[in-house]
Amino acid sequence: MPKGEAMLLEMRNIRKSFSGVEVLRGVDFSLKPGEIHALVGHNGAGKSTLMKVLGGNYADYEGEISLHGDKIRLLSPRKAIDRGIAIIYQDFSLVPDLSVAHNIALGREPRGRLRGTIGHAILRRRSAKEAERLGIRLPMDASVRSLGVGTQQLTEIVRACSREVRVLVMDEPTARLAPAERELLFSTMRRMADEQGVGIVYISHFLDEVCDLSDRITVMRDGLVVATRPGADYTLDTLAELLVGHEITGREASRAAAPTSDASEALGATQLSVADRPPLDLAVAKGQIVGLAGLVGSGRTRLARALIGDVKADGEIRVGGRRVAHVDPERATKAGLSMVPEDRKTLGLALGATVEANIVVSALGKLLSVLGFVKPGSRPRLAEEMIERFVIRPPDRRKIVGNLSGGNAQKVLLARALGSRPVAMILDQPTAGVDIGAKVELHNQILAAAKEGAGIVVISDDLDELLDLSDQVLVMNGGRLTGSYARSDLTRASLLAAISRS
Amino acid sequence: MTTSNDTATDRVTSRHGWQWSSLAAYALPIIFVLLLIIFSLAVPYFATWANFGNVLQRNSIIGIVACGMLLMIITGGFDLSVGAVGAMSSVVAAVVIVQFSMPLGILTALALGLLVGAANGFFIAKIGISPFVTTLATQVLVTGFLFVGTSAQPVYGVPESFTVLGLGRVGPVPIPTIIFAAVALITWGILRFTTLGHYIYIVGGNKAAARLAGINVERVLMTTYALGGFFAAVAGIVLLGQTNIGQPASATDWPLTAIAAVVVGGVPLSGGVGQVWSAVLGTLLLGIIANALNLLGVSPFWQPAVTGAVILVAVGLDSYQRKQRERR
Numbered sequence: 147m148p149k150g151e152a153m154l155l156e157m158r159n160i161r162k163s164f165s166g167v168e169v170l171r172g173v174d175f176s177l178k179p180g181e182i183h184a185l186v187g188h189n190g191a192g193k194s195t196l197m198k199v200l201g202g203n204y205a206d207y208e209g210e211i212s213l214h215g216d217k218i219r220l221l222s223p224r225k226a227i228d229r230g231i232a233i234i235y236q237d238f239s240l241v242p243d244l245s246v247a248h249n250i251a252l253g254r255e256p257r258g259r260l261r262g263t264i265g266h267a268i269l270r271r272r273s274a275k276e277a278e279r280l281g282i283r284l285p286m287d288a289s290v291r292s293l294g295v296g297t298q299q300l301t302e303i304v305r306a307c308s309r310e311v312r313v314l315v316m317d318e319p320t321a322r323l324a325p326a327e328r329e330l331l332f333s334t335m336r337r338m339a340d341e342q343g344v345g346i347v348y349i350s351h352f353l354d355e356v357c358d359l360s361d362r363i364t365v366m367r368d369g370l371v372v373a374t375r376p377g378a379d380y381t382l383d384t385l386a387e388l389l390v391g392h393e394i395t396g397r398e399a400s401r402a403a404a405p406t407s408d409a410s411e412a413l414g415a416t417q418l419s420v421a422d423r424p425p426l427d428l429a430v431a432k433g434q435i436v437g438l439a440g441l442v443g444s445g446r447t448r449l450a451r452a453l454i455g456d457v458k459a460d461g462e463i464r465v466g467g468r469r470v471a472h473v474d475p476e477r478a479t480k481a482g483l484s485m486v487p488e489d490r491k492t493l494g495l496a497l498g499a500t501v502e503a504n505i506v507v508s509a510l511g512k513l514l515s516v517l518g519f520v521k522p523g524s525r526p527r528l529a530e531e532m533i534e535r536f537v538i539r540p541p542d543r544r545k546i547v548g549n550l551s552g553g554n555a556q557k558v559l560l561a562r563a564l565g566s567r568p569v570a571m572i573l574d575q576p577t578a579g580v581d582i583g584a585k586v587e588l589h590n591q592i593l594a595a596a597k598e599g600a601g602i603v604v605i606s607d608d609l610d611e612l613l614d615l616s617d618q619v620l621v622m623n624g625g626r627l628t629g630s631y632a633r634s635d636l637t638r639a640s641l642l643a644a645i646s647r648s
Numbered sequence: 649m650t651t652s653n654d655t656a657t658d659r660v661t662s663r664h665g666w667q668w669s670s671l672a673a674y675a676l677p678i679i680f681v682l683l684l685i686i687f688s689l690a691v692p693y694f695a696t697w698a699n700f701g702n703v704l705q706r707n708s709i710i711g712i713v714a715c716g717m718l719l720m721i722i723t724g725g726f727d728l729s730v731g732a733v734g735a736m737s738s739v740v741a742a743v744v745i746v747q748f749s750m751p752l753g754i755l756t757a758l759a760l761g762l763l764v765g766a767a768n769g770f771f772i773a774k775i776g777i778s779p780f781v782t783t784l785a786t787q788v789l790v791t792g793f794l795f796v797g798t799s800a801q802p803v804y805g806v807p808e809s810f811t812v813l814g815l816g817r818v819g820p821v822p823i824p825t826i827i828f829a830a831v832a833l834i835t836w837g838i839l840r841f842t843t844l845g846h847y848i849y850i851v852g853g854n855k856a857a858a859r860l861a862g863i864n865v866e867r868v869l870m871t872t873y874a875l876g877g878f879f880a881a882v883a884g885i886v887l888l889g890q891t892n893i894g895q896p897a898s899a900t901d902w903p904l905t906a907i908a909a910v911v912v913g914g915v916p917l918s919g920g921v922g923q924v925w926s927a928v929l930g931t932l933l934l935g936i937i938a939n940a941l942n943l944l945g946v947s948p949f950w951q952p953a954v955t956g957a958v959i960l961v962a963v964g965l966d967s968y969q970r971k972q973r974e975r976r
Contacts, residue, residue, distance in 0.1 A: 456860060479862025487860050494860075496853025498920040507850050507861045515843045525846075562861065 152215070154179045154345040155200075155313055160209035162195055169195050170207075171369040177313060177345040182335060184356040184377070185349045187366035188389060193349050196366070197315050200347075201233040202226035213312070232306035233315040238298055240305075242291035246284050247273035250305045276308045281337050296327025300334065307338070314338070315347040320355065321443045332359055351441050353385050353646040367391060386643040409433055411467050412601020413453070413483065413570035418461035420445070420452040423625035425461055428453075430570060430601035435592070437616030438605045439645050445625035446605045447488055450572045453603075454478045454485045466569040482569030484508055486559050486576055488605070490552075494559045497548035501538065502529035504547050504558050508566035532561035537587055553584025560591060570601040577611060589615060609638050621645050675965065676914050676926070680933055687940045694943055701820055707935035708824035709734075709883045709890075711928060713906040715835040716879030718927040719872050721910050722839075723852045724919025725772060725779030727873065729787035730880035731902035733764050735895065736790050737884025742803040742894025750810065758881045764790060765877020769870030787903070794896040803894030814889025824886045831879055836924040838875075848872055852919030908955065909934055912962045916970075934958065 155177040162170040170192050177183050187193045199207045202220040211218055213229055220226050226233075240249050248255075250273040258265040270286055277284050282300050290298060299319055306314065316335075320328050336359075338344045350356050356363060360377040365388045372388050409431040419425035423445065430436050438446045452459035455473035463473050465481040475485075487493035495504050506514060506525050514524040529543040536557040538550075547558055556577065563571050576592065577585045592615060596602050606612050612619055619636060621629035621644045629644050688695035713730050720727050737757040745753035764786060771782040816823040839845035847868045850858045859865050880902070888894060913930025915922035937958060938951050 454860065475859050476862050476864045484862075485860055487857070492854075493856045494854075495857055496850045496920055498918075499849055499853045503846065503849060503853075506846070507858070507863065510843050510846055511862070518842050518844060520841055520843060520846065566862070 152179075153177065153212075154181075154214065156210075156212045157196070157200070158210040158212075160196065160199060160207060160211075162199060162204055162207045169369050170199070172209075173366070173369070173371050175364060175371065175374075177347060178361075179312075179343040179345055180339045181361045182339050182346045182348055182359060184360035184363045185347055185366065186351070186353065186356055186363060186385070186389065191366040192369040193366055194317065197233060197317065197347065197349065200226065200231060200313070200315060202231075227309065230310050230312035231315070232309070232311045232313070234299075234302050234306050234317065234319065236317045236321070238302050240290045240298060240302060243289055245287050245289055246293070246301050247286040249290055249301055250276060250308055252305065254308075273304075273308075277304045280304060280307055280334065281341075282334055294324075294327065296323050296330065299323065299327070299331060303334065307344075311344055313345050313347065315349075317349045318351065318442075319348070320350060320352060321441070328355075335359070351646060353382055353389075353643070357382060357385065365389060382643055382646070383639070386639045386646065390639045390642055411464065412599075413572075413603065414464040414467075415453060416462045416464075418449075418452060418459055418463065420448050420457065420459045420625065426627050428620075428627075430603055432569075432599045432601050433596050434617050435596050435602045435604060435615050437612035437619040438603055438622060439609070439612055439619055439641060440622035441645055442607070444622045444645070446622050447574055448625070449622070450485065450574050450603065450605060453572060454483055479508060479566065480512065482567075484563035484566055484568035484571045486563050486571070486573045488574035488578065490555055490559050495547050495555060497546075499547060500543065501533065501545050501547055501550070501558055502526060502543035505529045505532050505543075505561050505565055508562050512566055528565055532565055536561050536591060551581075551584075553580035553588075556580050556588060557584065557591075560588060564591070564595055568600055570603075571595065572603045572605070574605045575607065576604060577606075577608070585611075609641055613638065613641065623647065676912075676929055676933070676962070679962070680929055683933070683936060687936060691940045691943050694940060697820055699939065699943070701817070701822060703932070703935050703939045704825040704828075705815075705822040706939075707931050708822065708828035709886050710902065710905050710909060710935075711828040711931040712831045712883040712886065713880055713902050714909040714927040714931050715831050715924065716876035717903075717906040718910050718915065718922055718924065719835065719838070719848060720779070720876045721852075721907070721915055721917060722848050722919055722922045723869060723872050724855070724917075725869075725873075726783070726903075726907055726917065727765075727768060727876045727880075728780070728783040728903045729764065729768060729790060730876065730883075730906060731899040732787040732790035732794070733761050733877050733880040734884035734887060734899040734902055735897070736764070736794055737761050737881035738888035738891075738898065739794055739798060739803055739894035739896050741885050741888050742806050745807070745810065746803065746805040750807075754885055757885055758878060761877045761879075761881020761884070762874050763877070765880070766870055766874040768877065769873030772873065773866040773869035783903075791896075798894075798896045800896055802896070806888065806892050806894070808892070811889055811892055814886055814891070816889075824889070827882065827886060831882060832924050832928050835927075839924065844868065844871060849920060852921075854920070905934070905955075908959050912959055914962075914966055916967075933962075 153176050157173065157175040160170050160173045161168065173192065173196055175196065185193050198204060200220065202223045202225050205221045211220060218229060241252065247270045251269045256265045256268045256272065257263070274286050280303070282304055284297065284301060284304065290301060293301070319331060323331065335346055339346055348360065357377060357380055362374060363377050363380055363385070364374040365372045365385070367389065411429055412432045413430040415426070415428040417425040417427065440446050448457060451457045453463060454475050455478045456475055463470050465478065465483045468481065470477055470481045491497065502525060506528050509528060510520065514521055514528065526543060533541050533543060538554050538557050538561070547555055550558065560576065573592065577588050580588065592602060592604070604612065604615050613633065613636060616633055618633065619631045619641065620627050623645070631644070693699055713734065717727060717730065737760065740760055741753040741757035744756045768783055768786055771777045772779050813823060818826060839848065847858065847863050850861070850863060851865050851868050855865055884899065887899065909930035910927050911917065912933055913926030915926045934955060937954060941951060941954060942948070
């Protein structure tokens, strides 16, 4: 490193495998005192695993870690904390109904006059002092539940830094913050680095933010470090290229051109405003696939749930060109809109029920029953048809869905959506966590459904999936549509750059 | 490659799954038959038609309640107010029969049962109170009204002919048992042939998923609780037929006994699964055990203790097996 500056932290040749699969393949990483060092990379690049090694979560890593020049082994979270390494994970670990002061002191409450009691006054004073030391102002007596996400984040930082902290790791701290809260967080980070010499590792998907803030940036891909350079050496575009890898030229458009413009509308929204977000318009033609790209928390799932009426929204929603009044999931489904929710376990399937029961649910009221009675034999018929069409394994309609593999469970979910012969479908992460074979089959079915005339919205974090399926890609950010691209105008890198602007 | 691998593993798990689930599915009938044989050999007078008729006669009321309870348990809830609704039904029927006429009495009682059940469903589905709290409150509320309305005095004066409903027989079969069979058949039909029945399973299996799949979860819950209240009212009328007295303090043990019958039948309280025969067999199992103890001259004070032990053993076996399976 330049000037031979003393390193605060050095990690050398770090390797870590999960059941035989090497996730970190010899990673070097270093941190200077008072430095903000950004760590960027795709989902699965190994950033979080690397930071978990640093946090002492994996005792079986290989490689060498030294702190202030002392070689150390980080075998437990306790050891890492004792060494002054603090990690703030994406999901906060605060107790919502305790006050800010109590959360800061959690686990190290001062003793009161009697053994087994807490000295609340001492606790409050101490917590306030700890916040002040970092230059953070917090409402000490407010319950954490009543605070905004930004203030919760700051509470978490004060708590993490209440012990002697030399290395602070923040995993996507800004994903859920409003712009003003972001600025506050950044200035706090800067001050901690400059005034107290804390080394900060900062994981983020917002590339522009990373470029502005960081002293150095390390790019990871496939378990390896691709580059570590001063922040000023990067531009948004060079960073996006490094993230994506060699493949910068756009892929060949993998599907036929979009349907003609006179195709009628399958799904539409006008002046749809979700929560307090600005209103947006959306139109999906019959036979068209529209990709919805964006970072986690950009509002894509919320928009999807608003379209099907699961969350409240103002504005007009049309299915098959007809307005759906007072939209709720039942009315939307009746009108011809089906949804494959993002989390198949909690939102998608009745895991204890059979494949058949799950497949027929959406079609039951509409196609398979008369006056509340199910048409005899119609249930197994639809189930068998879908099992064959989707190649669901094992091909047994009586199988309990909870026992299926992820790919087959996902096929059941898509089969359910298609079984009601929808005019339009919303697919939220339709291939998340499925193997490559199932993914190909799911993609084929999605393309086939579009060919049969359904208008489809696909939400995905997988850029290749969006590029493979979509005729058009919309980019969301902060609850707004911030871009619209025809498939032919996009490359992987340009799409990544488009979604990574905060 | 991946696909063939997938298929192979699935085939293995499906074979194991089949073995376990088939064993689990038949455990209760096997236990039931074994107990029948043991009691027949060991307990004097047990294996007589008269005694069987007696067992059926005594347990049909709980069986009727258990059918409604089953529906509510499949949705992931249950109903603690069925006892209060039963007592209300028998008292109201008695009053109206004495004052006006028999058909009007029965109709009024049934309508009130339906109403209280629908109210339970309303508070659970629309307002969002948990089934435990909702039905605990309505149970106390209904009982309270009943005591106020009757000054806690029994209602006499129901004509003797009404006892046909509770004590009469068609050939060797008690009329309450025929009503029980009819209720069980209706419950079976609802679960098997109607969209409501199919939705009940999905709602119990995963409410969020059911909603996003386009099911009107609130309507399903309200209808289910209304049916539960209706069946409890039917049971209350049969009770009036047995005692001929509208007794406001009666039926307090129904909720827990009915829940016990359903869970002994192998239906988990977590919802999403369950069949009518579970409720029927669970009811009869508890019935024959009580009957055998009775015939053996064991003090009736022992009966609750035995019932408790049976619940722990039967449900314990089932749950433990499930836990083992999940761990693999």
